[in-house]
Structure formats: structure tokens, C-alpha cells
Amino acid sequence: MPVEFRCSDIGADTCKKHFVAATLDELMGQVAEHLRTVHRVKTPTQTLMTYIAKKVNVTSS
Numbered sequence: 001m002p003v004e005f006r007c008s009d010i011g012a013d014t015c016k017k018h019f020v021a022a023t024l025d026e027l028m029g030q031v032a033e034h035l036r037t038v039h040r041v042k043t044p045t046q047t048l049m050t051y052i053a054k055k056v057n058v059t060s061s
Contacts, residue, residue: 006019
């Protein structure tokens with residue numbers, strides 16, 4: 001099932017980025033890269049990535 005995530009799901013309301021991917025691993029890779037390049041999180045911690053993973057939504061399409 002596809003998964004999706006928005007930065008606003010974790011409180012980054014000014015970021016309008018919306019991710020959609022076929023798998024959680026693919027999505028988390030996209031999010032990690034976005035964190036590094038846009039939000040200037042040099043090294044996303046495991047704690048942050050776990051928190052984000054808990055906010056990922058499974059889509060029906």
C-alpha cells in the first residue's frame with residue numbers, strides 16, 4: 001500500500017512538502033533527504049526518524 005507524509009504532520013506548518021511512496025523505506029529516504037537539504041538537519045537522528053515514521057499515513061490508492 002502506498003504511504004504518504006507531510007512536514008506539517010509533525011508541526012512544520014510553513015513547509016508544504018507532501019511525500020508519497022510505494023513503501024515506507026522509500027518514503028523515509030525521501031524525507032531524510034528533504035530534512036538535510038531543506039530543513040538543514042545535517043544528520044537526522046533515529047529518534048526523529050522513528051517519530052516521523054509514526055506519523056506516516058497509509059493511503060488507499
